[in-house]
Amino acid sequence: MDSNIITTLIVVVIIGYGLFMVFTNVKKFIECNKAKKEFLEGNKNHPEIVSDYIPWIIGCVLIAILVGVAVVFEMQNNGEAVTLAAYGFVTLWVLSLTTEFIVRRTIIFTEDGFFYEKTFHRFRSVNGTTPTGGMFGRYEVRLTTTSEKMQLPKKFGVILKERLDAYQQKRKKKR
Incomplete structure (x- = not known):
């Protein structure tokens, strides 16, 4: 096979996979925002929104800037198509993230x-929360209604555990 064909195929696969990741995550983002908007419009009992995505997005922007600088240097050094495709993939990956x-x-x-994400869960349907290990600690939440397990970031798991304990104490006082 000709090396140009192989190079073109590699570039198409790399960029295609990056575009696929962006497409699936943007689709999920749109679905979740629509569900969140409907939930907030239909819920009048003072919902509290907790988010901590700003530091993560700042990190993604810094990575994108570094990739941009690397692309400029690569272009000055007669960059190869596969290398530029790899930089393009990293850019698409960061956008997806x-x-x-x-x-x-x-x-x-x-x-x-x-x-x-897209679903409201009642505290009474939570069967328990368990911290899990790993580089970025997470909490595993077991639900009784669907017998599924969901993973929450550590910060949200700690808040959920506190609120779940307060909810259970409040229910005990009512009895």
């Missing part, structure tokens, strides 16, 4: 539950 950070780093609490 920013939309995912906005979705996964926002949670809405009400007095009887929480809204995360």
Whole structure:
């Protein structure tokens, strides 16, 4: 095979995968924002929005700036197509991450539950929360209604655990 064909194929695959990631995450972002907007419009009992995506987005912007600088240097040195495609992929990946950070780093609490991503979960449907290990600590939330497990960032898991404990104490006092 000709090396130009292989190079073109590699570039198309790299950029195609990057575009696919952006497409799927932007689609999820739009769906989640629509669900969040509907939830906020329909909920009048003082929802509290907690988010911490700003530092993550600042990190993504810094990565994008570094990639931009690297592309400029690469272009001055007669950059190869595959290298430029790799830089393009990193740029698309960072764009994809920013939309995912906005979705996964926002949670809405009400007095009887929480809204995360596209779904509202009542506190009474939470079977328990467990901290998990890893580089960025997370909380695993077990739900009784769907017998599924969801992962929350550590900050949201701690807040959820506090609110869940307060909710359970309030229910015990009513009995």
